[in-house]
Amino acid sequence: MLIEELAVITNDKSFLDLFAICERLHTNFYHNSVKSENFGYYIKKVQELINKLKLFLKQKAYRQR
Numbered sequence: 001m002l003i004e005e006l007a008v009i010t011n012d013k014s015f016l017d018l019f020a021i022c023e024r025l026h027t028n029f030y031h032n033s034v035k036s037e038n039f040g041y042y043i044k045k046v047q048e049l050i051n052k053l054k055l056f057l058k059q060k061a062y063r064q065r
Contacts, residue, residue: 018049
């Protein structure tokens with residue numbers, strides 16, 4: 001799995017936790033298991049993962065110049 005490799009390459013295990021939250025929201029689409037009161041928390045964590053991925057890609061692109 002790509003996210004597993006990314007966690008190893010970067011030595012940043014938070015990628016695993018953040019991706020697990022994304023999977024939880026994906027599951028919620030089908031099973032409606034997330035309480036509405038907690039939804040905002042999950043969204044913030046998804047945005048955190050997106051930001052980390054963007055930073056990783058920018059750093060990788062910079063190193064390849």
